[in-house]
Amino acid sequence: MTVDAPTIVATEDTLSAAMKKGSAVEHEQAEGSTFMSALLDGRMPAAGYVAYLRRLRPIYAALESTAAALADDPIASKVVDPALNRLATIDTDLAHWAPESTDDVLDSPAAAEYTARVNASAEWPGAFVAHHYTRYLGDLSGGQAIGRILDRNFELDGAGIAFYAFDEVGKVKPYKDAYRDQLDKIGETLTADERARLVDEVKVAFRLNQALFAELSQLFPS
Ligand code: HEM
Structure with missing residues (x-):
C-alpha cells in the first residue's frame, strides 16, 4: 500500500479534530465510491451486499481480537468497548442473507490486506x-x-441489518461525543510525530475500505 507524504497535524487541533480533518478527502471518496453509490441507490444486487458482509467478517474479527488483546493497554483501552463488537451481528446478518454459503472460502485480496x-x-x-x-x-x-x-431498498422490515443496530451503546450522539473526548485524551499523551502517524493510519484505513469497495464494484458492476 502506498502512503503519501506524512500529514502535517496542526498542533492546536485536538486528536479527534485532526483525525476527522486528516481523512476528510478520503471520507468523501468513500461516500462517492461506485459500490456505496450503487448500494444506496438500490442498484446493488443482494449478492453484492452478501459479498460485502463476508469481507467485513475477517476485518471485524481482527479488530475485535486485537481489541481484546489490547484491553489493558493505556491507550487502546480508552476506546475499546465490547458494546461496539460487530462480529456476532455480521453472523446474524449472514445467516439471514446467505444461510447456505457461509462455509465457502473467502477469496478477497482486499479483505486479506485490510485484515x-x-x-x-x-x-x-x-x-x-x-x-x-x-x-x-x-x-x-x-x-x-x-x-x-x-x-x-431491500424491503427488509428490520431483518438482516443487525450490523447497524448498536443495542448496547445507547444514544449514538452522546456516545460519539464521549468517544471523541477519549481520542482527545489519547492525543494529549502522544508526541507530535505519533499524532501524525496515527492520522496517517486513519488515511490508510480509509484507503483499505476504498480498495474493498473497488473489488466489490468489479465483481458486481452496476
Ligand atoms: C455512503 C457512505 C457514507 C455516508 C453517507 C457517510 C456519512 C457520514 C456522515 C453524515 C458523518 C458525520 C456524522 C456526524 O458528524 O455525526 C460521517 C462520519 C464518519 N464516517 Fe462516514 N459515511 C459514509 C461512508 C463511510 C465509510 C465507508 C467510512 C469508513 C469505513 C466512514 C467513516 C466515517 C467516520 C470515521 C466518521 C466520523 C468522523 C468524525 O466525526 O470524526 N464513512 N459519515
Missing part, C-alpha cells in the same frame, strides 16, 4: 485506535443512515 493491516496494528496501539475509529465511528455515523436505506 493483515488491522492485525499488524497490535504492535502500536495508536495504529489500532486509527482502525477502531475508522470503522466503529463510521458505523455509528453514516452507517446508521446506510442501515435505514438498506432496510427500505
